[in-house]
Amino acid sequence: MLLGQNNRYLQLLGSLSNDAVLSKVEGDEYLSRPYLFTTKFYSAKKPEELKNCIGKPLGARVGDDQERRFIHGIVTELQQQGYWNGFYHYRAHLEPWLVLLKLTKNSRVYQNINVPDMVCGIFHKRGFNDVRVKLNNSYPKREFCMQYRESDFDFVTRQLEVAGIFYYFSHEQDKHVLVLADHPGAFSAASVSTLPYQSLTGQRQGIGLRAWNVHCRIIPCGAEMSGYNIKNATPVRGSAKVGSRFIADDRLSIYDVEGLEQQQQLSDRAALCLEQWESQASCARATSNYPALQVGQQFTLTGNPGADGRYAVGGQHLSAESNLESGEWLFSAQITLFAADQVWRPSRTILRPSISGVLSALVVGPSAEDIHTDDMGRIKIQFHWDKEHKKDDNSSCWIRVSQFGNGARFGAQFIPRVGNEVLVSFVDGDPDYPVVTGTVYNGVKMPPFTLPGHKTQSGVATRSSAKGSIEQGHQFCFEDKKDQEFILLSSQKDLQWKAKNDLSAEIVRDVRWDIKGKRDTRIDKGDDRLILNRGNKSETIDKGNFVIAVNSGNHRLDVSKGKASVSAGQTCTITAKQKIELKVGDSSLVITPAGITLKGPTVNIKGDGTLKLSAASTTVEGTGMLALKSSGMTKLSGLIVQTDATTLAMLKGLLTKIG
Structure with missing residues (x-):
């Protein structure tokens, strides 16, 4: 070409060094800001031939052999501005590779990583490795840091500004290097x-x-x-x-x-x-x-x-x-x-994104657990858009869960299960501070009461852990269907009631207890009283024993109006260590260890067959008259029979025989 670059104050370097001549360079560069240099050059090549330069590196030399510098960057824009003396007039923008990150957008969760490592990792992942780190300060690891719908450029710039790390570019003949720094x-x-x-x-x-x-x-x-x-x-x-x-x-x-x-x-x-x-x-x-x-x-x-x-x-x-x-x-x-000895920090130019609404996420944890939580009831989640993590306990840090009426060891406690879908809000809209505010059903995790058939039912159903089936768990259900209302309280295993004072209930109609095992009732101190105003009470034992034991005190059965009966198919035994007394009016039967006393105005002893009185000594005494009478024969016999009368002894009969 007619215009060469030899002995020129400005020279193009790289792929255009033999095809163009540089006429002007103008631009700005500042700490912690991508530079922009506008170059003007002439070339015999047509615009169609130079368009491949866009997105490619290009260098320039400013100065002579004694006093010079290099400017290097990526061609981000190329314009053909005219045609002069057989040459096309071009203008090209040179910017650092860092500005290419403006052409990205990403959402990602970073964990347990400090800002320098996070930023350099983003650079390397995008294929930009010309980075030099000159940091003196130590930077703590961020437990949770979220990039949400941000360009990599905005996210990186924001993180560097928050950490107080500035950057500048070192221009070399064939590259430009981003230098991260934090000290003079x-x-x-x-x-x-x-x-x-x-x-x-x-x-x-x-x-x-x-x-x-x-x-x-x-x-x-x-x-x-x-x-x-x-x-x-x-x-x-x-x-x-x-x-x-x-x-x-x-x-x-x-x-x-x-x-x-x-x-x-x-x-x-x-x-x-x-x-x-x-x-x-x-x-x-x-x-x-x-x-x-x-x-x-x-x-x-x-x-x-x-x-x-x-x-x-x-x-x-x-x-x-x-x-x-x-x-x-x-x-x-x-x-x-x-x-030069002043500590320079970048101003905050990139505002953090504010998430004003909620995001949907999945509760995650180890594969062997279906409830994964810590001592504060926090859980781990993975957002649906997160393609970096593996839906396990490494997907996030511990995230707090909003609960109803929480306080010091009181309030509601429902830990979202692994696999549940939750809604996540953010404190002050900050992506780095999420909090789970609720759970939602989806096509896989359906409501506990089949809908819309049971739309009148409300309540809570839990699931047994771990690996409980759909039928295993507790349930507290309210049925609000008109004229069929009920409340169902169901426990998968044990149901425990605890009242620190009184337990009372008012039941308009019936109570039914259907117990498959045994029933134990224990009253430590107090009374046990049943009042039946009207009706019957029955206790039926199909097979077994009925035992009432009073260790200390009395047992009393009162039937004020009516009858009391005791019936036994085999044996009825009443045992007392001191006395058994049966009493009706003036008549009584008293049984003591010393003997049996039968007392009444009239005592009738009747045996349809034989009446036998047997004792070592038997006395029959009547204060008025003693009559021994038989419709057949009355017989007194013994080794010796003695009859004494203090006044008169009479033996009388149709026929009296003595001897």
């Missing part, structure tokens, strides 16, 4: 160790800085962060004060809420908040004619009274034109500087 020592040294200040009235001689000006602004005097410790159920706060070198108003302070649980974490977050303000509190701006200076480099300024010292480059706007037509080149840069 992470800045690289400029190609020259010192740069002189050149006054506006002086004659320009060599490289240096001109048009020096300083910018300062007022910032808050302090910051306080508030959090909540879940384990201790207490608010926690941490605070920090601004450095003495900055201009702060004591009336102005920051008070914000963070989802952190430890005081030290909150104090660190407050200090980071102030460092972000301090990073914007003061800077110096100047014009540079030194092309090799890059953002992220540091140098020593000399010749500027009151401002000499070590500075780091925080940003610059660069403009350079090559020596094509006039034979002269032009270079100018407006640079932003700050003290």
